[in-house]
Amino acid sequence: MSKSSAAVIERSSARGRGRPRSEQARTAILQSTLDLLKEVGFNELSIESIAARAEVGKATVYRWWPNKAALVIDAFVSVVGEELGFKSKGSVQNALRDQMRRWTVVFRSPLGRIVASVIGAGQSEPEILEAFREHWVEPRRREAREMLKRGIKNGEIKDLDPDTILDILYGPLYFRLLVQNTPLSSDFADVVLSAITPGLFQ
Amino acid sequence: MSKSSAAVIERSSARGRGRPRSEQARTAILQSTLDLLKEVGFNELSIESIAARAEVGKATVYRWWPNKAALVIDAFVSVVGEELGFKSKGSVQNALRDQMRRWTVVFRSPLGRIVASVIGAGQSEPEILEAFREHWVEPRRREAREMLKRGIKNGEIKDLDPDTILDILYGPLYFRLLVQNTPLSSDFADVVLSAITPGLFQ
Amino acid sequence: MSKSSAAVIERSSARGRGRPRSEQARTAILQSTLDLLKEVGFNELSIESIAARAEVGKATVYRWWPNKAALVIDAFVSVVGEELGFKSKGSVQNALRDQMRRWTVVFRSPLGRIVASVIGAGQSEPEILEAFREHWVEPRRREAREMLKRGIKNGEIKDLDPDTILDILYGPLYFRLLVQNTPLSSDFADVVLSAITPGLFQ
Amino acid sequence: MSKSSAAVIERSSARGRGRPRSEQARTAILQSTLDLLKEVGFNELSIESIAARAEVGKATVYRWWPNKAALVIDAFVSVVGEELGFKSKGSVQNALRDQMRRWTVVFRSPLGRIVASVIGAGQSEPEILEAFREHWVEPRRREAREMLKRGIKNGEIKDLDPDTILDILYGPLYFRLLVQNTPLSSDFADVVLSAITPGLFQ
DNA sequence: CAATAATCGAGACGGTACGTCACGTCTTCTT
DNA sequence: AAGAAGACGTGACGTACCGTCTCGATTATTG
Numbered sequence: 118m119s120k121s122s123a124a125v126i127e128r129s130s131a132r133g134r135g136r137p138r139s140e141q142a143r144t145a146i147l148q149s150t151l152d153l154l155k156e157v158g159f160n161e162l163s164i165e166s167i168a169a170r171a172e173v174g175k176a177t178v179y180r181w182w183p184n185k186a187a188l189v190i191d192a193f194v195s196v197v198g199e200e201l202g203f204k205s206k207g208s209v210q211n212a213l214r215d216q217m218r219r220w221t222v223v224f225r226s227p228l229g230r231i232v233a234s235v236i237g238a239g240q241s242e243p244e245i246l247e248a249f250r251e252h253w254v255e256p257r258r259r260e261a262r263e264m265l266k267r268g269i270k271n272g273e274i275k276d277l278d279p280d281t282i283l284d285i286l287y288g289p290l291y292f293r294l295l296v297q298n299t300p301l302s303s304d305f306a307d308v309v310l311s312a313i314t315p316g317l318f319q
Numbered sequence: 320m321s322k323s324s325a326a327v328i329e330r331s332s333a334r335g336r337g338r339p340r341s342e343q344a345r346t347a348i349l350q351s352t353l354d355l356l357k358e359v360g361f362n363e364l365s366i367e368s369i370a371a372r373a374e375v376g377k378a379t380v381y382r383w384w385p386n387k388a389a390l391v392i393d394a395f396v397s398v399v400g401e402e403l404g405f406k407s408k409g410s411v412q413n414a415l416r417d418q419m420r421r422w423t424v425v426f427r428s429p430l431g432r433i434v435a436s437v438i439g440a441g442q443s444e445p446e447i448l449e450a451f452r453e454h455w456v457e458p459r460r461r462e463a464r465e466m467l468k469r470g471i472k473n474g475e476i477k478d479l480d481p482d483t484i485l486d487i488l489y490g491p492l493y494f495r496l497l498v499q500n501t502p503l504s505s506d507f508a509d510v511v512l513s514a515i516t517p518g519l520f521q
Numbered sequence: 522m523s524k525s526s527a528a529v530i531e532r533s534s535a536r537g538r539g540r541p542r543s544e545q546a547r548t549a550i551l552q553s554t555l556d557l558l559k560e561v562g563f564n565e566l567s568i569e570s571i572a573a574r575a576e577v578g579k580a581t582v583y584r585w586w587p588n589k590a591a592l593v594i595d596a597f598v599s600v601v602g603e604e605l606g607f608k609s610k611g612s613v614q615n616a617l618r619d620q621m622r623r624w625t626v627v628f629r630s631p632l633g634r635i636v637a638s639v640i641g642a643g644q645s646e647p648e649i650l651e652a653f654r655e656h657w658v659e660p661r662r663r664e665a666r667e668m669l670k671r672g673i674k675n676g677e678i679k680d681l682d683p684d685t686i687l688d689i690l691y692g693p694l695y696f697r698l699l700v701q702n703t704p705l706s707s708d709f710a711d712v713v714l715s716a717i718t719p720g721l722f723q
Numbered sequence: 724m725s726k727s728s729a730a731v732i733e734r735s736s737a738r739g740r741g742r743p744r745s746e747q748a749r750t751a752i753l754q755s756t757l758d759l760l761k762e763v764g765f766n767e768l769s770i771e772s773i774a775a776r777a778e779v780g781k782a783t784v785y786r787w788w789p790n791k792a793a794l795v796i797d798a799f800v801s802v803v804g805e806e807l808g809f810k811s812k813g814s815v816q817n818a819l820r821d822q823m824r825r826w827t828v829v830f831r832s833p834l835g836r837i838v839a840s841v842i843g844a845g846q847s848e849p850e851i852l853e854a855f856r857e858h859w860v861e862p863r864r865r866e867a868r869e870m871l872k873r874g875i876k877n878g879e880i881k882d883l884d885p886d887t888i889l890d891i892l893y894g895p896l897y898f899r900l901l902v903q904n905t906p907l908s909s910d911f912a913d914v915v916l917s918a919i920t921p922g923l924f925q
Numbered sequence: 926c927a928a929t930a931a932t933c934g935a936g937a938c939g940g941t942a943c944g945t946c947a948c949g950t951c952t953t954c955t956t
Numbered sequence: 957a958a959g960a961a962g963a964c965g966t967g968a969c970g971t972a973c974c975g976t977c978t979c980g981a982t983t984a985t986t987g
Contacts, residue, residue, distance in 0.1 A: 133953090133954095133961075133962075134953075134954060134955080134960065134961045134962075135952080135953065135954090135960080135961040135962025135963060136951065136952040136953055136961080136962055136963045136964075137952075137953060137962090137963075138963065138964095139963070139964065142963090142964075142965095158442065158443035158444075159442070159443055160362065160440075160443035160444070161443065163941085163942060163943085164942080164943075164944085165941085165942055165943080166942090168965095172965085173964085173965075174963095174964065174965040174966060174967090175943095175944080175945095175965095175966090175967095176944090176945080176946085176963095176964085176965080176966085177963075177964065177965075179944065179945080180963075180964095184944095233442045234442050234443065236439070236442070236497055236498065237438070237439040237440065237441070237442025237443060238362070238439065238442075239439070239497075240360060240361070240435045240436050240438070240439025240440075240497065241359075241360030241361055241362040241363060241436065241439060242360070242362070246498065246499055249498070250498060250499075250500055254498065254500060277510075277514070280500070280501065281507070281510055282514075284491045284494055284495060284500075284501070284507075285491045285510075285511055285514050285515075287494065288490035288491030288492070288493065288494035288495075289486045289487045289490030289491070290490070291490065291493070291494050291497070291498070292486055292489065292490035292493050292494065293486060293490075295438055295441075295442065295493070295497065296438065296448070296451070296452065296456065296493070297448060297452075298452055298456060298482070298486075299482065299483075299486070305483070305486075308479075308483055308487075309487055311518065312479070312484075312487055312515055312518040312519060313487075313514055313515060313518055314518060315517035315518040316513065316514040316515055316516060316517040316518055317514060335930080335931070335984090335985085336929070336930050336931070336984070336985045336986070337929085337930040337931020337932060337983080337984065337985080338930080338931050338932040338933070338982065338983045338984050338985095339931085339932075339983075339984060339985095340931090340932070340933095341932070341933065344932090344933075344934095365972080365973060365974085366973075366974075366975085367972080367973055367974080368973090374934085375933085375934075376933065376934045376935060376936085377934095377935090377936085377973095377974095377975085377976095378933085378934090378935090378975090378976080378977085379932080379933065379934080381975065381976080382932080382933095386975095537935075537936075537979090538934065538935045538936070538979070538980065538981085539934085539935040539936025539937060539978080539979065539980095540935080540936055540937045540938075540977065540978040540979055541936090541937075541978075541979065542937065542938095543937070543938065546937090546938075546939090562846070562847040563846070563847055564766065564844075564847040564848070565847070567967090567968060567969085568968080568969075568970085569967085569968055569969080570968090572939095576939080577938085577939070578937095578938065578939040578940055578941095579939095579940085579969095579970080579971095580937095580938085580939085580940085580970090580971080580972085580973095581937075581938065581939075583970065583971080584937075584938095588970095637846045638846050638847065640843070640846065640901055640902065641842070641843040641844065641845070641846025641847060642766070642843065642846075643843070643901075644764060644765065644839045644840050644842070644843025644844075644901065645763070645764030645765055645766040645767060645840070645843060646764070646766070650902065650903055653902070654902065654903075654904055658902065658904060681914075681918070684904070684905065685911070685914055686918075688895045688898055688899060688904075688905070688911075689895045689914075689915055689918055689919075691898065692894035692895030692896070692897065692898035692899075693890045693891045693894030693895070694894070695894065695897070695898050695901070695902070696890055696893065696894035696897050696898065697890060697894075699842055699845075699846065699897070699901065700842065700852070700855070700856065700860065700897070701852060701856075702856055702860060702886070702890075703886065703890070709887070709890075712883075712887055712891075713891055715922065716883070716888075716891055716919055716922040716923060717891075717918055717919060717922055718922060719921035719922040720917065720918040720919055720920060720921040720922055721918060740957065741957020741958060742956070742957050742958040742959070743957085743958080744957095744958070744959095745958075745959070748958090748959075748960095769946085769947055769948085770947080770948075770949085771946080771947055771948080772947090774960095778960085779959085779960075780958095780959060780960040780961060780962085781948095781949085781950095781960090781961090781962085782949090782950080782951085782958095782959085782960085782961090783958080783959065783960075785949065785950080786958080786959095790949095
């Protein structure tokens with residue numbers, strides 16, 4: 118979390134001569150963005166209101182983020198913690214169940230609405246989607262892929278492409294997050310995993 | 320197409336005294352909306368540009384649709400054909416495979432981008448999501464549910480909630496449509512179905 | 522005065538199809554401009570404040586005037602009455618004295634500060650100066666030139682270029698208006714005319 | 724040039740402890756100001772662009788000049804040479820003709836545009852006008868006044884207030900400089916002087 | 926067949942937010 | 957202490973659309 122946005126905005130960077138960037142302004146902007154994102158959603162979110170709430174000049178926002186999309190991504194990334202990693206030490210199956218359940222919790226929280234907003238905004242702005250994949254999907258997939266590969270190697274699960282497996286497992290959760298046809302309960306995670314279990318585990 | 324917008328705009332059948340609504344204007348507006356939706360996405364879509372392209376007064380748009388969302392929904396609904404119904408007459412499994420494959424084709428077409436735009440826009444505007452479910456998801460689910468119930472009754476598939484099954488089957492397709500991490504090939508439909516088969520079919 | 526600004530902004534103009542221009546808005550904008558011009562001067566004058574005071578959208582200002590300069594000129598011209606024409610019916614000499622005296626009065630009034638502002642602004646923006654000459658200098662010169670030509674024809678004054686004569690007569694008044702080294706009294710007009718009399722009248 | 728800016732900025736002769744003021748920076752700033760004043764005029768002149776062109780920190784400009792007006796005045800004063808003094812040793816009339824001709828040359832030069840800019844800027848900012856009178860008008864008037872008084876005393880010219888005479892003689896030149904209705908030729912100086920001669924010289 | 930009435934296009938209206946620019950101030954390191 | 961660099965909060969710029977409104981013109985039904 119600490120230097121999360123460094124991935125998007127190159128700070129540090131040789132320490133130039135002028136007045137250094139205000140960390141306070143940066144934090145206030147990201148926080149205001151998150152707050153407003155939750156309150157009004159991406160479409161109604163205006164740079165003007167972000168700057169006003171952060172008590173910051175509009176130009177300071179534009180100095181560091183080229184557009185609303187980049188700012189939203191950065192705010193989003195800055196808040197993405199480690200709470201979604203795999204914690205179970207047991208079988209692959211247990212680890213998956215445990216983590217999928219935790220995702221349903223996250224998806225029901227305000228962070229879930231932000232994730233949905235970001236994917237939604239990404240449908241109009243490719244770079245948002247790109248950043249979403251890079252900063253949200255990929256970091257989680259990296260870990261999951263390793264675990265699945267281990268499972269494949271030790272014969273616990275069938276030899277399928279790990280990314281395909283993950284699309285199948287998490288796709289339904291995203292579907293309910295985004296389409297909201299049915300509430301996203303923890304049970305749903307269990308059902309999805311159970312349904313896939315015979316086809317996945319040997 | 321005929322009664323498409325009737326769902327949103329209740330046109331009086333009483334046939335008042337004045338000049339009747341111009342069918343040409345209505346069609347041109349919906350078509351311009353679809354075209355621009357494909358070109359620039361929902362966020363960058365402006366009523367101003369729609370009216371200009373349709374060669375129509377802005378007030379004519381506002382007279383018939385209360386906001387951009389309603390217009391997009393109506394345009395979307397007007398273009399949703401019947402081409403996505405179940406056609407196979409064989410087993411449930413074959414019908415599913417056949418239709419899932421056809422969905423990947425649709426999702427790769429311009430209509431796929433529109434579906435994605437509508438879901439995306441729906442993340443900020445609940446009524447768009449509501450309309451998406453009502454006019455897109457539900458009509459297709461109705462048919463699919465019947466088929467699954469038949470499969471359950473005749474013992475071909477396990478006794479699970481049909482909607483849950485459909486979320487599991489189609490969720491991954493929507494995931495790829497929306498997140499675009501991997502191209503949506505027809506093979507993917509087969510893989511999803513295969514993976515779910517042992518857990519679904521008895 | 523009534524349709525004075527028509528010279529700058531072409532109104533009337535065949536009566537297009539759309540909603541007609543709001544005369545009320547136009548008047549309020551010109552009046553606000555004059556008021557603010559007197560209060561803060563040309564440099565500190567902002568379109569934003571003009572629009573706010575006129576209770577008008579900023580875009581309405583920009584729709585009709587390309588920039589601050591054009592607006593100031595138009596406001597300026599709209600207030601230029603006929604009070605500066607030649608009224609005396611006697612000799613050319615009497616007419617000149619009478620009018621030069623009246624100019625010193627005008628130059629000491631708020632209108633004088635506006636004239637000075639316009640000339641001042643014109644030093645940075647050529648089109649302001651152009652408009653000043655066209656809408657202020659030239660209309661007055663036309664009349665004066667005729668009178669001088671009559672005086673030359675009937676032998677009252679020497680045969681010099683009328684514009685040169687007028688530059689000599691009015692230049693000193695403008696000098697005091699602009700440089701403000703000495704207050705512009707009516708007496709000064711008399712002194713200038715007296716000094717030039719032996720060289721001008723035969 | 725040497726003590727030019729002393730009039731505006733009182734530089735301490737006490738020679739404080741720290742790094743002394745950079746003469747190079749001061750010169751570069753004044754030169755950039757003059758250059759840009761010629762190029763874009765007073766209104767479009769920005770401290771930002773002056774500092775950039777002088778390759779100087781913005782704060783360095785603000786440290787020594789309180790505002791744009793003071794800087795322009797200082798730059799203007801720094802460039803005002805002695806080349807406009809009276810050189811002719813003959814009659815007052817010859818001296819005036821000679822000098823007025825030289826003024827038309829100056830007014831057509833870049834310095835003429837600067838003089839015009841300064842007077843123009845002075846219409847919005849009184850201190851500029853004040854400085855213009857003090858540093859430009861008055862030094863020249865001092866000399867001219869003496870000469871006129873001599874002429875009055877020896878009977879060459881009539882007993883009129885010298886400043887009034889000078890306003891009458893130079894007003895028309897300033898008028899053409901500022902209003903630009905007619906090019907400022909040397910001939911014009913002769914015409915003005917000739918026209919005033921019978922009323923001025925005995 | 927005229928009168929009435931709702932629609933149409935066009936486009937101006939008061940607004941809001943955009944992204945940019947310069948303001949004058951400040952904070953850092955360098956000279 | 958002064959310099960350059962450059963970030964800061966502020967506020968106006970000129971533009972694009974918003975959703976509303978007023979026009980003249982058009983096209984129906986109704987008396």
